[in-house]
Amino acid sequence: MNNSDQLKHNVAKEAVKYVKDGMKLGLGSGSTMYFFMKELGERVSNGLKVIGIPTSNKTAEWAKEFNVPLADFSQIQELDLAIDGADEVDPNLQLIKGGGGALLREKVVAAAAKEFLVIADESKVVENLGKFPLPIEVIPFGWEVTANKITALGCELALRKVNDQIYITDNGNYILDCKFGRIQDPEKLNRELQSIVGIVENGLFINIASKVLISNPEQVKVMEKGQ
Numbered sequence: 202m203n204n205s206d207q208l209k210h211n212v213a214k215e216a217v218k219y220v221k222d223g224m225k226l227g228l229g230s231g232s233t234m235y236f237f238m239k240e241l242g243e244r245v246s247n248g249l250k251v252i253g254i255p256t257s258n259k260t261a262e263w264a265k266e267f268n269v270p271l272a273d274f275s276q277i278q279e280l281d282l283a284i285d286g287a288d289e290v291d292p293n294l295q296l297i298k299g300g301g302g303a304l305l306r307e308k309v310v311a312a313a314a315k316e317f318l319v320i321a322d323e324s325k326v327v328e329n330l331g332k333f334p335l336p337i338e339v340i341p342f343g344w345e346v347t348a349n350k351i352t353a354l355g356c357e358l359a360l361r362k363v364n365d366q367i368y369i370t371d372n373g374n375y376i377l378d379c380k381f382g383r384i385q386d387p388e389k390l391n392r393e394l395q396s397i398v399g400i401v402e403n404g405l406f407i408n409i410a411s412k413v414l415i416s417n418p419e420q421v422k423v424m425e426k427g428q
């Protein structure tokens with residue numbers, strides 16, 4: 202395992218300790234979550250009873266691989282705990298997410314949870330959000346018009362492509378990766394983006410994270426609001 206994977210694995214091992222018997226879980230997406238799913242599967246094989254709602258088709262595949270039971274979201278009103286990775290975390294626990302393209306379901310699931318636990322390695326911690334281009338999910342219909350309105354807020358953007366093909370989210374939408382540079386006021390930008398028609402959701406997770414676990418080569422630290 203390389204050093205980066207080791208840090209992801211370490212933080213996942215710590216996060217799985219927050220899972221208690223009988224919990225309804227939100228299961229985030231991304232490579233850090235892969236290690237969490239592996240660890241969770243280990244606990245399930247030792248008798249832990251949980252059910253999970255996956256935030257992406259990939260996470261659903263991992264749940265199958267590691268025998269983590271999944272539930273029907275329509276039968277669940279509230280989740281006990283959602284766990285997910287992040288692309289950037291600031292000192293106020295505001296996040297940029299969506300590097301893996303799953304931000305919409307991730308936000309829906311996080312918002313349905315009593316607690317939202319974020320797991321990341323120290324490379325994700327920043328003083329100000331914005332070095333990582335902000336992913337914004339837009340509907341394909343008229344996406345160029347939507348893109349122009351986003352650009353007017355002061356960013357350069359690119360339609361996400363993979364192998365020269367437009368990237369399509371699990372919800373059938375497009376992703377615009379938006380370079381705002383240092384975001385001075387993430388709450389304000391979030392509000393502005395929410396008012397643009399054509400945007401389905403943006404990757405700013407404002408006042409959603411309850412706690413963030415950060416791994417460095419020595420330890421896993423807990424970040425909480427107001428620290």
Ligand SMILES: O=C(CO)[C@H](O)[C@H](O)COP(=O)(O)O
Nearest residue numbers: 231232233286299300301303
């Ligand atoms: O938001 C996400 C996917 O939409 C991921 O949580 C984020 O991209 C972090 O991924 P990784 O753990 O691979 O660094």
